[in-house]
Amino acid sequence: MARIMAFDYGTKxxxxxxxxxLQIIATGLATLHPKDAIAFVKKYIETEQVEAFVIGDPRQMDGSDSNSKQHAKGFATLLKKNFPTIPHHWVDERFTSKMAQQSIMQSGLKKMDRQNKERVDTIAATIILQYFMEQRR
Structure with missing residues (x-):
């Protein structure tokens, strides 16, 4: 089986x-600047098979698209252009950053480590992927 890769997209x-x-466990991989993402994925795919992409779908509390949706759509378009054979799926990402922050708070990390925003983004992507895997079962 091939891996599934998830993205918690942000403009920064x-x-x-x-x-x-085997698609059993979701693990954080990296946090990147958006301009580096496509090159990173290309390099990753040289050594690992990826079956699908999962992109966090930015939504408002009422379920409508958030202001970030246009940026995430642009990123999804780039993925489709560069990797046309790999399907992508959207997963509602409401609360994933808050869940990631709570997870970090409960982890026992030192204050400086807990404030690392890159860690929050990687954990949020892991939560998005875990949710997608649970939905498929």
Whole structure:
């Protein structure tokens, strides 16, 4: 089996997560600047098979698209252009950043480590991917 790769897209940072080859466990992979994301994915795919992309769908509390949706759509278009054979799926990302922050708070990390925004983005991508995997089961 191939891996599934998830993205928590932001205009400053993108959190990435992947499954193991058996698609049992979601693990944080990296946090990147958006301009570096496509090159990173290309390099990753040279050594690992990726079956699908999962992109966090930015939504308002009432379920409508958030202001960030246009940026996430642009990123999804770039993925489709560069990796036309890999399907992508949208997953509602409401609360994932808050869940990631709570997870970090409960982890026992030192204050400086808890304030690392890159860690929040990677964990949010992992939560998005875990949710997608649970929905598929």
């Amino acid at each position: 940072r993108i959190g990435l997560a992947v499954t193991d080859p």
